[in-house]
Amino acid sequence: MSLIKGFLQILLFLILGEGISFVFALPVTGNVIGMLLLCLFLLLRQQVGEGLRLASDKLISLLSLLLLPGGAGLFFLGDVMDGQWVGVLVSVLVGTLLSFISTLWLMQRLVRRPSEPQPPELQQES
Template identity: 45%
Template sequence: MALLRGFLWLTGFWLAGESLVVLLDLPISAGVVGMLLLTASLMLRIGRLEDIAAASQPLIGLLAMLIMPGVVGVFFVADEFAGQWLAVAVALVGGTLASVLTTLLLMRRCMPAAPSTETPQETSS
């Protein structure tokens, strides 16, 4: 049941993002707006984290398959990129490096400090 509730939460945030994009005529993807709403609600402790985690864990394994249609779609508009491949390649490499660096910095900031591996010195009595 937690899995179903989690999918309902995720679908609700996606629909809320879609509604905001349509109503406010935002030039942002509805998925991004939904994820921002989900992040804000998790930060404010709204919703059941256990349910959302139960629904999102199976989706992580499918992430590459969920991204694939967008990647394949690029081949259908390849003619429009003629002469701009260097800019596209630089943007892809730069964006990927910036994303990885940002993720690393956020992870290091949000994770608790690692416990010390040193063993305490024994004192002789």
């Protein structure tokens, strides 16, 4: 049941993002806005619920299936993509590099090392 609750939460943020994008005629797609809203929600909440964790694990395991059609579609666009392969390749490489750098930076900022003391508000009283 919690898996279904997690999928419903993700769907709710997707619909909310699509609605905001449509109502305000934003140049950003609704799924990106929904993802940002979900991220903001999780930052404010300071925890990920069990249902959301289960649902996201399932979606991540299927991520290769979601990306495969787009990659296969590029194969059939040879005429349209003629002369644009260098730009596509450079943008994919730069985007991947920026993703790695930003992920590493965020991990360093957000994950505490075991040797670091906890802030007083997070220490448990014994």
